[in-house]
Amino acid sequence: xxxxxxxxxxxxxxxxALYDLCFAPGRTALSSYRLRDGVPRVAxxxxxxxxxxxxxxxxxxxxxxxxxxxxxLLLGPIAVHPTAQGEGLGGLLMHDSLGRARRMGxxxxxxxxxxxxxxxxxxxxxxxxEMPPPTNPDRVLxxxxxxxxxxxxxxxxxxxxxxxxxxxxxxxxxxxxHPKEVAHAPDTAARPHSSAxxxxxxx
Ligand SMILES: CC(C)(COP(=O)(O)OP(=O)(O)OC[C@H]1O[C@@H](n2cnc3c(N)ncnc32)[C@H](O)[C@@H]1OP(=O)(O)O)[C@@H](O)C(=O)NCCC(=O)NCCS
Numbered sequence: 259x260x261x262x263x264x265x266x267x268x269x270x271x272x273x274x275a276l277y278d279l280c281f282a283p284g285r286t287a288l289s290s291y292r293l294r295d296g297v298p299r300v301a302x303x304x305x306x307x308x309x310x311x312x313x314x315x316x317x318x319x320x321x322x323x324x325x326x327x328x329x330x331l332l333l334g335p336i337a338v339h340p341t342a343q344g345e346g347l348g349g350l351l352m353h354d355s356l357g358r359a360r361r362m363g364x365x366x367x368x369x370x371x372x373x374x375x376x377x378x379x380x381x382x383x384x385x386x387x388e389m390p391p392p393t394n395p396d397r398v399l400x401x402x403x404x405x406x407x408x409x410x411x412x413x414x415x416x417x418x419x420x421x422x423x424x425x426x427x428x429x430x431x432x433x434x435x436h437p438k439e440v441a442h443a444p445d446t447a448a449r450p451h452s453s454a455x456x457x458x459x460x461x
Contacts, residue, residue: 260347260434262354264426265304265317273306273317280337289390290370293332293417294321300331301426302362303355307347307434315339318351320359322418323368325387325411331359332415333369346437352379354432356401365407368415370397386412 265273277285285291303320318336322329333355338348356379359367369376370389373396381399387408389398400408 259310260307260315260350260436261431262305262307262351262434263431264302264428265306265319266426266428269306269314269317272314273319276314276317276339277335277337280340281335285335288370289393290332290334292390293323293415297321297323297418301424302430303331303359304426305351305355305358307351313339315342316347316351318355320355320367324416324418325368326413328366328411329364329418330415331364331367333367334371349378350434350437354434356403358430360403365402365404366411367401367403369399371399372397373399384408388414390415 300320300322303318305318306314307316309315316336316338319334321332323332324330336348336351338345338351356367367381368384368387369381370393371381373381373383376399379401381401383396384398384400385395387398387400388395402408
């Protein structure tokens with residue numbers, strides 16, 4: 259059993275350490291970080307996935323951005339602890355976070371990453387959407403949460419300039435089975451979970 263919760267301020271150092279473990283040194287020098295520096299994250303979409311003993315196994319973050327003045331969700335980084343990669347945890351976080359984004363009314367998502375991985379979640383190459391250089395255009399991928407949301411939307415991706423977002427919702431946790439264990443019982447894969455109201459097990 260795992261728990262997926264919005265990332266709280268107390269999680270921040272652990273999440274940063276997980277990213278440091280999973281990515282090459284200097285990850286924050288990547289051009290996509292220029293869109294993130296000093297911009298508050300989309301708090302309710304930044305999620306941590308912990309195992310039964312509270313170990314941080316995976317994390318995902320989202321930032322707001324703009325293309326042609328329209329709001330865009332910038333997905334990433336997402337990382338799964340090296341000891342658990344390939345077990346479906348990344349897929350769990352992708353599906354859960356994108357479902358939350360859809361329910362929150364976001365129309366479109368953007369990321370820079372490997373199309374062979376992200377295409378399974380519906381991401382496709384975005385022609386004409388320009389991340390800060392140097393970025394390989396083949397790695398600029400988009401997903402429509404509302405039909406047609408990326409149609410005719412091209413140009414440079416720009417930093418969001420609006421004020422801070424809300425604090426994360428500490429009640430937004432769900433319990434999930436291990437993806438491999440629910441392969442034959444998908445209807446039990448995720449359910450609302452109330453442990454956030456009873457205190458964080460890792461704090
Ligand atoms: C990429 C990552 C988030 C995927 O999470 P995961 O839990 O390991 O992946 P899942 O178990 O959900 O999916 C596994 C599948 O994805 C594939 N996959 C994983 N990374 C891939 C990549 N970079 N390109 C293509 N396919 C990839 C695996 O081959 C496997 O394929 P299969 O289902 O056909 O066997 C994770 O491996 C990770 O943290 N990697 C290091 C950090 C990173 O690269 N983050 C993404 C960039 S922001």
